[in-house]
Amino acid sequence: MANKSHAVFGIAAILVLAGNAQAESPAALAWVQDPDSIIRVDGSDAGTSANFYSFSRLIHSSGGPGPILIFNCQAMSTGQHSLNAAVQLDPDNAYEENPSERLHLLNVSVTLTIDGSKKSERFKYHPASSKIIPHNKAVAKQLYNAVVQGSDVSLKVKGKTYDLALPGKDPVFVSFAKTCPTTNGGKFDPAIVEQAGIAATADPN
Structure with a gap:
């Protein structure tokens, strides 16, 4: 039950909670942190x-x-944690302003190219928000590493190629990486969940 819930909340968080993931005024590339959710x-x-x-x-x-590009670090009081990613193809999409209660997801084949190396991956596609979410969680780590290494990344979806303009390792990205147990070696501050009334337990894995 916990594993299934973990996956469901990961998808819901990316589709609904990233309410500020809309095109901002032209500016230097940067990472923006959205409000935390418990x-x-x-x-x-x-x-x-x-x-x-x-x-x-x-x-x-x-x-x-x-x-x-959206990264979601999810950590549970049971000790499980994961790094998830999504790409909002249309930067002007405003689905989060009036999200549907029913998540209608399709499956699409996506060609992911990182520094010239191509690989076909299966993604979940949410037409209402224009977001795609990889089935394979390893893709999130590949995209994370692409940011760390300053790699060129593009996606081919439904015959159209999208180039991702990725910010570098700015303070927001570094803070995110240090907080997320999936990217910092497994460390998580239990005070984050303790404030919700429960202490985190050790990772059973």
């Missing part, structure tokens, strides 16, 4: 205490003329 999850068992909490921190690229 979601309380209750099971069907009796009692009032939460089964677990899910914390999400999102950042998105800004200042570029094209698609927006």
Whole structure:
């Protein structure tokens, strides 16, 4: 149950919580941090205490003329954590201003090119928000590493090629990397979930 919920919340966070991931006025490339989110999850068992909490921190690229890259670090009070990514193909899409309760997702094949190396990947496609989310979580790490290494990245979706204008390792990106247990070696500040009324447990893995 926890694994399934973890995946569902990761998708929901990227599609709905990244409310500021819209095209800003032309400026230098930079990362922008969106408001953090802590979601309380209750099971069907009796009692009032939460089964677990899910914390999400999102950042998105800004200042570029094209698609927006979004990173979501998700950490749960059960000790699980993951790095997720999405690309908003239309930077002017305003789905988050009036999101639908029903998430209609399609499957698409995407050619991901990093520094000239091409690979075909399966993505979930959410037409209403123009966002694509990779099935394989390794893709998020590849995109993260592309930022770290300053790589050139492009995506070919439905016959159209999109070049990603990626900001470098600015202070917002570095802070995100230090906070996320998936990118900082497994460390997570339990105070973040303790403020929601529960202490994080050790990672069972």
